[in-house]
Amino acid sequence: MTPVHLIVNGEDYHLMIPPNRILLDLLREDLELTGTKEGCGLGKCGACTVLLDGRPVHACLILALQADGCRVDTIEGMADIATKALHPIQEAFVEKGAIQCGFCTPGMINTARALLGENPDPGEEDIKLAIAGNLCRCTGYHKIVDAISSCACGKGEKERGKNGQV
Numbered sequence: 001m002t003p004v005h006l007i008v009n010g011e012d013y014h015l016m017i018p019p020n021r022i023l024l025d026l027l028r029e030d031l032e033l034t035g036t037k038e039g040c041g042l043g044k045c046g047a048c049t050v051l052l053d054g055r056p057v058h059a060c061l062i063l064a065l066q067a068d069g070c071r072v073d074t075i076e077g078m079a080d081i082a083t084k085a086l087h088p089i090q091e092a093f094v095e096k097g098a099i100q101c102g103f104c105t106p107g108m109i110n111t112a113r114a115l116l117g118e119n120p121d122p123g124e125e126d127i128k129l130a131i132a133g134n135l136c137r138c139t140g141y142h143k144i145v146d147a148i149s150s151c152a153c154g155k156g157e158k159e160r161g162k163n164g165q166v
Contacts, residue, residue: 003015004067006067006070006071008027008086009033009073015062016091017065019065021064022063025046026099033076036050037062037104038076039103039104040060041059042060046107046111046131047103047104049052049111050073051073052072055114062088063081073113093144100138114130115127121153122149127148
């Protein structure tokens with residue numbers, strides 16, 4: 001067993017783990033954060049996308065030890081627990097009907113969150129390029145692109161409100 005220290009959704013975790021433990025299993029099994037999904041286990045579907053120090057990564061391809069000392073953000077850390085308010089990106093996915101079965105949604109939303117953090121006003125092609133590594137078998141992507149676009153600066157003020165934050 002090997003020690004690992006992670007900051008997951010703002011909380012410190014000091015764990016002893018097997019050295020071959022992947023980040024996905026640490027999140028789902030050790031921390032019981034089951035919003036991150038395992039789809040293919042090969043980094044091809046994006047269902048397991050989380051943010052590692054603000055950058056989207058496939059948690060099925062990252063050893064938990066590689067994340068030692070890093071900040072990990074999952075879908076569970078997005079909503080405001082105190083007020084039970086969804087994050088604006090989550091709200092946009094609901095409002096635009098960008099969720100059907102929901103399996104890809106956590107990874108898709110984390111990818112969108114990273115994109116909007118890096119480029120607050122992406123165009124449609126930027127959005128499509130960013131989510132290219134996230135597969136969705138239900139929505140056809142149009143509603144997903146619309147949801148992400150509605151969160152961009154200068155777009156979707158009606159959806160987000162004048163003071164909406166991403």
